[in-house]
Amino acid sequence: MPIIPHAPSRPLSTLLATLFLSLAACGDNTPSEDDPPRAPGRSTSGADAGTVASAAFDGGSTSICGDAFLEDDEACDDGNHDTGDGCSPLCTKEPQCTNGVCASICGDGVMLPGSTAEACDDGNTVANDGCSPTCQLEPGFACQTLNQMPLSIPVVSRDFRGRDLPPLGALPAGHVDFQNVTQLGSEKGIVQSTLNALGKPAYAKTGLPTNTTSNAANFAQWYLDTDLVNKPVVGTLNFIRYPSGEHIFHAPNFFPADNLGWVAAGAEAHRTYGMDAPPPGHNYSFTTETRFWFEYKGTERFTFQGDDDVWVFINRRLAVDMGGLHATESNSLILDAALAFNLGLTPGGIYEVAVFHAERRAARSWYHIYMRNFGVRSSVCVPIPAAGASRPQASEGAGARSPR
Numbered sequence: 001m002p003i004i005p006h007a008p009s010r011p012l013s014t015l016l017a018t019l020f021l022s023l024a025a026c027g028d029n030t031p032s033e034d035d036p037p038r039a040p041g042r043s044t045s046g047a048d049a050g051t052v053a054s055a056a057f058d059g060g061s062t063s064i065c066g067d068a069f070l071e072d073d074e075a076c077d078d079g080n081h082d083t084g085d086g087c088s089p090l091c092t093k094e095p096q097c098t099n100g101v102c103a104s105i106c107g108d109g110v111m112l113p114g115s116t117a118e119a120c121d122d123g124n125t126v127a128n129d130g131c132s133p134t135c136q137l138e139p140g141f142a143c144q145t146l147n148q149m150p151l152s153i154p155v156v157s158r159d160f161r162g163r164d165l166p167p168l169g170a171l172p173a174g175h176v177d178f179q180n181v182t183q184l185g186s187e188k189g190i191v192q193s194t195l196n197a198l199g200k201p202a203y204a205k206t207g208l209p210t211n212t213t214s215n216a217a218n219f220a221q222w223y224l225d226t227d228l229v230n231k232p233v234v235g236t237l238n239f240i241r242y243p244s245g246e247h248i249f250h251a252p253n254f255f256p257a258d259n260l261g262w263v264a265a266g267a268e269a270h271r272t273y274g275m276d277a278p279p280p281g282h283n284y285s286f287t288t289e290t291r292f293w294f295e296y297k298g299t300e301r302f303t304f305q306g307d308d309d310v311w312v313f314i315n316r317r318l319a320v321d322m323g324g325l326h327a328t329e330s331n332s333l334i335l336d337a338a339l340a341f342n343l344g345l346t347p348g349g350i351y352e353v354a355v356f357h358a359e360r361r362a363a364r365s366w367y368h369i370y371m372r373n374f375g376v377r378s379s380v381c382v383p384i385p386a387a388g389a390s391r392p393q394a395s396e397g398a399g400a401r402s403p404r
């Protein structure tokens with residue numbers, strides 16, 4: 001299993017600027033759930049918003065996230081690239097919630113309504129940034145509790161070799177479910193209605209006809225690290241946060257594994273595809289998995305646009321089914337009382353949204369998340385300037401671990 005070093009000793013903004021892979025936002029200035037955000041310079045609070053960045057590198061730190069050894073600048077390290085298991089693939093803590101009820105975990109960036117266990121939670125366990133490693137207020141800072149979504153959300157891509165690639169050394173031929181010309185068309189019902197015990201989509205087509213998949217064992221590899229079959233690439237989705245309550249990630253050219261994964265290993269080449277992917281082309285054949293948490297109010301709206309397969313699970317229940325090979329499709333949800341009943345949502349509870357996606361055929365790659373009125377309580381702390389003197393800056397690590 002490859003390991004993904006990262007360098008939390010650097011400010012996140014620097015890290016993202018260095019690793020910027022593909023820029024998304026363009027156009028005029030009205031965010032809409034059907035159209036991309038159009039003006040990155042409009043009043044938003046996310047300087048790097050609308051981008052996807054890889055976190056794999058930076059020579060400034062010796063710690064390695066994913067090696068199962070807890071090092072100084074890691075809040076956790078569970079030795080995997082899975083999300084939703086308490087420790088993110090960026091080695092930050094994740095909320096642990098079941099049916100809306102969460103454990104009080106310091107550093108997960110979630111404050112529970114009415115709880116007094118955490119005086120603050122800024123999404124890290126770093127000291128001297130206003131919120132202590134035990135989530136208590138530190139002197140010299142002013143902290144606010146805000147109900148908003150984080151600007152930066154971890155994402156793990158798993159890069160595959162397409163079906164048309166022959167065996168190479170120890171590697172088998174490319175995966176049968178990627179770049180397979182015999183598979184075609186949209187297909188609903190590929191996954192079961194709830195996530196499995198590992199928090200992954202469960203295959204539902206065993207014994208049934210399927211035009212874009214092969215079998216359960218092959219499908220399980222889509223979202224699990226599998227030696228010789230896929231390579232994980234860890235990064236972040238960087239959102240635009242609009243004052244009007246919209247929270248948007250938009251990537252009309254979504255290629256988080258370009259120059260990484262099997263391409264970096266020399267076992268796959270970028271593909272070109274006419275006007276859509278002129279030279280030097282892109283690294284196709286990959287999946288993505290991302291999760292975030294929100295406090296349910298009843299006014300939330302959610303839209304996803306993408307190709308190919310997209311499944312969105314809320315509270316571990318299937319809410320969007322856009323499976324199969326298709327051009328960009330769109331699906332919108334209003335989390336009203338009727339949908340809340342189906343998904344088991346109760347106002348005030350904190351719920352996981354898990355988005356699983358696959359890019360399976362060289363052409364375009366589009367990934368768009370629109371959220372409106374989504375939020376979760378977390379802390380934002382700023383130093384209080386000392387009278388007549390500039391106060392020392394918080395440690396760089398604090399900024400690096402405060403993507404919220």
Ligand SMILES: [Ca+2]
Pocket residue numbers: 063064065066067068069070071074077
């Ligand atoms: Ca480590």
Ligand SMILES: [Ca+2]
Pocket residue numbers: 078080081082083084085086087088089
């Ligand atoms: Ca994990």
Ligand SMILES: [Ca+2]
Pocket residue numbers: 104105106107108109110111112118121
């Ligand atoms: Ca917390």
Ligand SMILES: [Ca+2]
Pocket residue numbers: 159160161162257261262268283284285286
């Ligand atoms: Ca690939």
